[in-house]
Amino acid sequence: MITSDTFEPVLLEAAGIDDGHTIESYRSRGGYAPLEKLLSEKQPPEVVEMVKSSGLRGRGGAGFMTGLKWTFLPKDHPGPIYLCVNADESEPGTFNNRILMEDDPHQVLEGTIISAYATRASTAYIYLRYEYPKSWDILQKAIDEAYAAGFLGENIKGSGFSLDIYLHRGAAAYICGEETGLIESLEGKRAWPRIKPPFPAIEGVFRKPTVVNNIETMACVAQIARRGVDWFRSIGIPADPNNPRDPGSYGPKLYCLSGHVEKPGCYEAPLGITARELIDRFGGGVWKGRRAKAVIPGGISMGLMTEDELDTPLDFSGPGTVGCLGLGTAAVVVVDETVSIVDFLHNSCRFFAHESCGQCTPCREGTSWSLRMLERIRAGKGRLRDLDLLAEIGDTMGMMPGSTICGLADGAAWPIKNSIAKFRDEFEDYIKQTNPTGYMETDPVPALPIVTTH
Amino acid sequence: MPTVIVDDQEIEIGADERLNCIEAARRAGVEIPHYCWHPGLSVVASCRMCLIQAGTRNAETGEVSMIPKLVPGCQTPVKDGTVIVTDSEAVQESRARVEEALLIDHPIDCPICDKAGECLLQDYHFEHGQSERRADIHAFSSRRRDVGPTVTLFVDRCIMCTRCVRFTREVSGTAELMVSARGAKEEIDTFPGFPLDNKLAGNVVDLCPVGALGDKDFLYQQRVWFLKKTENVCGGCAAGCSIVTEHNQDTVYRLKPRENLHVNKWWMCDEGRYGWHHLHNETRIVEASHRDNEDPQAIEWADVLRRLPTDLTDAGRLGVAVSPMLTVEEAWMLCSVARTIDPDAYLAVGHVPSTGADESFPGGFTIRGEKAPNRIGVEMVLSMFGAVSEGGTVPAWNDLLEQVRAKTIQSAWVTAGYPTPERSWCDEATAATFEELSCLVVQDLFESPLSNRATWCLPAVGFAERSGTWVNCGHRAQTFEQAIRPPAGVWPEGRFFWNLLGREGLYDPESIRKQIAESSASFAVLSGEVPSIGLDLRLQQVAVT
Numbered sequence: 001m002i003t004s005d006t007f008e009p010v011l012l013e014a015a016g017i018d019d020g021h022t023i024e025s026y027r028s029r030g031g032y033a034p035l036e037k038l039l040s041e042k043q044p045p046e047v048v049e050m051v052k053s054s055g056l057r058g059r060g061g062a063g064f065m066t067g068l069k070w071t072f073l074p075k076d077h078p079g080p081i082y083l084c085v086n087a088d089e090s091e092p093g094t095f096n097n098r099i100l101m102e103d104d105p106h107q108v109l110e111g112t113i114i115s116a117y118a119t120r121a122s123t124a125y126i127y128l129r130y131e132y133p134k135s136w137d138i139l140q141k142a143i144d145e146a147y148a149a150g151f152l153g154e155n156i157k158g159s160g161f162s163l164d165i166y167l168h169r170g171a172a173a174y175i176c177g178e179e180t181g182l183i184e185s186l187e188g189k190r191a192w193p194r195i196k197p198p199f200p201a202i203e204g205v206f207r208k209p210t211v212v213n214n215i216e217t218m219a220c221v222a223q224i225a226r227r228g229v230d231w232f233r234s235i236g237i238p239a240d241p242n243n244p245r246d247p248g249s250y251g252p253k254l255y256c257l258s259g260h261v262e263k264p265g266c267y268e269a270p271l272g273i274t275a276r277e278l279i280d281r282f283g284g285g286v287w288k289g290r291r292a293k294a295v296i297p298g299g300i301s302m303g304l305m306t307e308d309e310l311d312t313p314l315d316f317s318g319p320g321t322v323g324c325l326g327l328g329t330a331a332v333v334v335v336d337e338t339v340s341i342v343d344f345l346h347n348s349c350r351f352f353a354h355e356s357c358g359q360c361t362p363c364r365e366g367t368s369w370s371l372r373m374l375e376r377i378r379a380g381k382g383r384l385r386d387l388d389l390l391a392e393i394g395d396t397m398g399m400m401p402g403s404t405i406c407g408l409a410d411g412a413a414w415p416i417k418n419s420i421a422k423f424r425d426e427f428e429d430y431i432k433q434t435n436p437t438g439y440m441e442t443d444p445v446p447a448l449p450i451v452t453t454h
Numbered sequence: 455m456p457t458v459i460v461d462d463q464e465i466e467i468g469a470d471e472r473l474n475c476i477e478a479a480r481r482a483g484v485e486i487p488h489y490c491w492h493p494g495l496s497v498v499a500s501c502r503m504c505l506i507q508a509g510t511r512n513a514e515t516g517e518v519s520m521i522p523k524l525v526p527g528c529q530t531p532v533k534d535g536t537v538i539v540t541d542s543e544a545v546q547e548s549r550a551r552v553e554e555a556l557l558i559d560h561p562i563d564c565p566i567c568d569k570a571g572e573c574l575l576q577d578y579h580f581e582h583g584q585s586e587r588r589a590d591i592h593a594f595s596s597r598r599r600d601v602g603p604t605v606t607l608f609v610d611r612c613i614m615c616t617r618c619v620r621f622t623r624e625v626s627g628t629a630e631l632m633v634s635a636r637g638a639k640e641e642i643d644t645f646p647g648f649p650l651d652n653k654l655a656g657n658v659v660d661l662c663p664v665g666a667l668g669d670k671d672f673l674y675q676q677r678v679w680f681l682k683k684t685e686n687v688c689g690g691c692a693a694g695c696s697i698v699t700e701h702n703q704d705t706v707y708r709l710k711p712r713e714n715l716h717v718n719k720w721w722m723c724d725e726g727r728y729g730w731h732h733l734h735n736e737t738r739i740v741e742a743s744h745r746d747n748e749d750p751q752a753i754e755w756a757d758v759l760r761r762l763p764t765d766l767t768d769a770g771r772l773g774v775a776v777s778p779m780l781t782v783e784e785a786w787m788l789c790s791v792a793r794t795i796d797p798d799a800y801l802a803v804g805h806v807p808s809t810g811a812d813e814s815f816p817g818g819f820t821i822r823g824e825k826a827p828n829r830i831g832v833e834m835v836l837s838m839f840g841a842v843s844e845g846g847t848v849p850a851w852n853d854l855l856e857q858v859r860a861k862t863i864q865s866a867w868v869t870a871g872y873p874t875p876e877r878s879w880c881d882e883a884t885a886a887t888f889e890e891l892s893c894l895v896v897q898d899l900f901e902s903p904l905s906n907r908a909t910w911c912l913p914a915v916g917f918a919e920r921s922g923t924w925v926n927c928g929h930r931a932q933t934f935e936q937a938i939r940p941p942a943g944v945w946p947e948g949r950f951f952w953n954l955l956g957r958e959g960l961y962d963p964e965s966i967r968k969q970i971a972e973s974s975a976s977f978a979v980l981s982g983e984v985p986s987i988g989l990d991l992r993l994q995q996v997a998v999t
Contacts, residue, residue: 364614
């Protein structure tokens with residue numbers, strides 16, 4: 001078993017290499033050879049089986065088994081099948097896709113070609129976040145190089161398999177990172193997530209079977225093809241034998257470490273490293289030697305861990321054991337002891353109120369209501385009762401209670417309910433201090449004028 | 455038969471039926487509240503008002519396994535063994551929360567809102583909402599802007615169900631409406647320079663479950679609880695859309711489509727929707743008049759009844775134009791009267807206005823080019839009286855004109871009743887054809903070159919003022935009741951013909967209908983009860999023969 005001590009970066013092997021983004025560099029490091037071998041030796045179902053047996057789970061946030069997702073495609077589908085690569089990396093704190101696309105785009109492309117081969121897709125779209133112009137340039141150059149080298153286009157390397165990859169640039173909306181929101185946006189519509197079923201594997205882009213995978217997942221596929229299933233399974237946290245529904249957390253993971261740490265950055269580590277180890281070993285400890293107050297385990301929508309919970313392993317099931325939503329994008333944001341958790345939650349609510357697509361009532365109104373309550377609290381008009389209301393919104397909004405179509409509302413709810421549950425004392429102190437005469441008020445109070453926050 | 459369990463009540467549904475939970479529950483008499491779902495539009499499941507608990511009952515063990523979270527009833531299909539729970543605490547709490555959320559940005563200006571009284575937000579709030587307003591955070595605003603020539607939008611009343619947006623995309627196919635901005639700042643809007651201006655635009659007002667979209671024609675005209683509703687049929691074109699006439703004190707205030715999957719589904723066109731204003735036009739002919747070589751003199755109906763038949767009998771051979779605006783019953787009575795006066799009377803279908811080709815919309819709705827509701831019904835009546843030419847066709851208006859020009863008839867009785875006061879249906883040249891006749895009876899809504907030449911000028915009535923049966927272009931017979939009384943002094947055609955036939959008592963279209971049904975195989979099916987969605991006469995004929 002490879003531990004975090006013996007682990008050498010693979011996904012980030014090109015980081016720091018000059019011209020690492022060129023095809024020459026990638027091929028000199030052994031890239032594209034596995035693709036050629038695989039195209040000549042393996043049939044698509046074998047590739048699916050390979051990815052399935054590696055235990056690779058999607059790196060986009062939900063952690064769904066990638067190989068299993070591919071098997072949901074209809075067998076012998078007569079029409080086109082599409083592969084969408086999700087590079088709409090907009091979860092606050094997340095930037096690993098950008099590193100991958102800018103430092104080693106061919107790794108991503110090789111993984112995409114292999115995945116398209118496995119899923120029999122002849123067209124792949126890379127849905128790129130609007131705010132990544134540099135990634136766009138580098139990725140487009142890499143696609144052109146791949147075409148020139150014969151890894152894209154008609155009849156790739158004589159295998160009979162053809163693939164075109166198109167780069168699609170989004171228009172800067174968080175919701176486009178949601179699987180079906182992305183699909184709607186790609187079709188040129190407003191990115192309102194679709195109701196499921198039908199799932200994209202049955203009816204996705206242009207009403208055709210579609211697979212949506214994350215950029216990092218594609219890179220992992222390339223590494224599995226190069227280094228093998230056994231190598232991949234030797235990294236990470238094995239499945240819990242007592243829990244038949246736990247598929248384990250295998251493979252390397254890019255952790256985006258930011259916030260109050262000495263050395264923020266994107267670090268590669270085996271899945272299952274603890275937040276504390278990540279902060280201390282890679283991040284050089286909390287900024288200025290302070291103490292962490294809270295840590296976001298994987299993007300703001302995953303909720304909050306307290307300082308006491310930092311020894312939680314950051315694998316797919318770890319954050320869930322301490323009340324967080326999950327691993328998410330593994331974007332670890334450290335919040336130090338000087339930060340007011342009220343401000344933190346206000347910022348989180350502002351983000352989700354701004355980004356809610358507005359389709360489902362509970363999310364549209366819940367996110368904006370919670371924001372306005374926090375605005376009132378910060379304006380010194382808060383009441384203890386508001387905390388109960390916030391907690392109720394947090395508990396009832398989202399896919400988990402069934403009140404919304406997509407997971408954005410869960411992402412908005414988790415910071416609210418984690419903050420209130422884990423830092424209620426701080427909220428109460430803040431409200432009592434800022435509103436000493438009215439904090440016990442339970443009757444409706446005059447409304448504040450509308451404040452435009454974005 | 456598949457069985458669905460709704461709140462412990464078992465109901466059976468058809469083996470081939472594809473119902474969602476809302477429809478299945480409705481069969482069991484249970485209403486699942488909903489805003490965004492509409493049977494005629496695609497499912498978006500976004501309002502979340504219809505959240506329920508659903509599960510499956512194992513056919514063998516009888517064990518029920520429920521889905522652990524709430525599911526939207528609109529999006530969840532039912533099949534054999536589906537269990538629907540709509541009254542649990544979780545469901546009720548969820549409804550209360552959705553209601554609360556919808557009211558956060560709603561101005562709650564019911565006292566000045568036209569929708570009050572028929573507003574789903576109001577109704578559901580009383581039934582499912584909570585009395586306390588916990589979201590005391592927003593000073594209300596109330597903005598209004600026009601989205602088209604006939605429709606106005608009260609921006610803050612909107613609950614973002616997007617029914618209107620889907621309608622313009624899926625049914626009218628014009629896609630003028632869209633959602634702009636995001637999250638709680640979302641608004642329904644149009645693109646600058648592309649207002650909501652299509653022939654089905656008025657339907658978005660009917661679709662709106664709240665008071666956001668207002669019909670400028672109806673705005674602030676009448677409180678909805680004063681309106682009485684009569685099931686009617688639109689007389690605007692040959693489609694014969696099922697409608698509801700909403701009226702108060704003999705004044706029509708608006709027309710709304712009535713669900714009829716065989717005819718108009720849930721929609722009607724704007725031409726029909728606003729096609730009632732002629733009923734209250736001040737230039738209507740409201741009294742019977744008679745002319746003896748000089749100016750017309752008003753005349754009592756009793757005198758008309760006494761003198762008209764003899765006048766016509768004395769004038770020579772009679773030609774009758776049976777207007778396609780008349781009901782089947784009225785047409786039958788008119789023909790009977792005509793044949794009593796002159797057994798050799800020439801019967802023809804009256805003028806059939808037309809604007810050319812039919813106009814179809816992506817949602818399966820068609821506006822017919824033929825602008826009369828009952829041509830087929832009148833033709834069928836005329837053929838009962840043997841008024842069929844050699845080619846097997848029923849004589850039309852032009853054939854009658856030919857007869858007049860050929861002087862084979864010496865008197866004419868022209869029924870009209872076309873709802874177009876601004877441009878007369880009969881031009882000067884056509885009217886001049888009738889100059890030489892010794893007696894001309896014209897029965898119309900508005901004055902025309904023809905009525906100016908009439909010996910007898912009699913008032914007619916509009917669609918909401920008559921009752922009877924119309925047969926639309928699809929041979930569907932629809933029966934309707936009189937909604938309002940005509941202006942004082944005006945006898946509906948039915949009453950007039952009834953009296954001319956010497957029948958006792960008040961005009962009773964049903965007795966006439968039964969009589970027609972007995973004497974004609976094509977109308978035989980009308981002898982029984984006619985359902986509100988009408989009967990297809992062709993299908994029935996096949997069944998009879």
